[in-house]
Amino acid sequence: MYFTVWETRYIDLVTFPPSTILHNAWVDTVWELDFTETEPLDSRTEGLITDDGLEAFVRLYKALFPFSADDHETTESIWPLLVESNLCPKAVVAVLHHFVQEAQNRKANTQQRLFALHAAGLYFLLVEIPGSIANQLLHPVMFEKCLQTLSKCWPEELDLPRKRKKKQSKNLMGERKKGKPARNENAPMDDIFEEEDVQEEIYFSTRELLEIREALFLLLKNLLRLFSKFSLKERPQCVQTCIQIFVKLTSLEPCTLDFKPLDVTTISRAKYVSELAYFGLRLLCSPLHSPGDKALRQVFYQLLRVILMLPGKEGGVLLPIPSQIIDARKLALKFLSSL
Secondary structure, three states, rough: HHHOOHHHHHHHOOOOOOOOOOOOOHHHHHHOOOOOOOOOOHHHHHHHOOOEEEEEEEEHHHHEEEHOOOOOOOOOOOHHHHHOOOOOOOHHHHHHHHHHHOOOOOOOOOHHHHHHHHHHHHHHHHOOOOOOOOOOOOHHHHHHHHHHHHHHHOOOHHHHHHHHHHHHHHHHHHHHHHHOOOOOOOOOHHHHHHHHHHHHOOOOHHHHHHHHHHHHHHHHHHHHHHHOOOOOOOOHHHEEEEEEEEHHHHHOOOOOOOOOOOOOHHHOOOOOOOHHHHHHHHHHHHOOOOOHHHEEEEEEEHHHHHHHHHHHHOOOOOOOOOOOHHHHHHHHHHHHHHH
């Protein structure tokens, strides 16, 4: 049985009920509140999962993955096996949501982002397994949050606070030269705290960025495998969200201009995030996910920003367009011409 590879400690963590250390009330509340405004997982339980880093996530993924394959040899369903192993599917999803939610904050550290990306991958895998709909594991809010990990876990947005801090520092220096006070002492405390939050800097080493990039790459590849068989035709809002995220990912990293379009059989050869992102856009434009040309028009609209290469400004002076943005424009044009 596949479950023999699982660590006993992880199985005990999600044992459900009665000897579980994961409170039934907490799991029920997460689902009743539709994965919004939920209480975090208690630190002791969280520690049991994260003590060995990503190992618990990796082991569980390897155990579940064979049941998602179309050519799965056994006719045995995963869901009775989960019950026999005291693994309540809804409890597992509640735990995964905790880790996904932790990375929604832009101040999340590297470990939190990695946990979120792997947790999202596990959720998509559960949805991919036959019977997930019948077991009511597909929840729109949870699905949306897992999608958002693809954009929110990449720390590029953290450059903005750094720029603001530098700009604010220059302004403060200028004010002091003119004899003006650096801060209004009568300002409300809430405003002061908000300013300090904005100015807080978060740095990621090259190694940390590579780890996040690799986890993001694997999550995107697994999501596209799901989208090759799971239709979003009845979920137009989800299609729109995916298009926005995929278009953003097309410019995540430099990419060679000579890569060939992917399909379901060649997705394993992908080397760049942008390759997978463009394959995802192509999938969303297919009849499986969108009737007519609705998704195609949305893709074209979103890619207009990439194609137009709108330059930035600093002090009223137009900034030069980086070569990476120029290459992204060429890729976007190449993709649109291939549709």
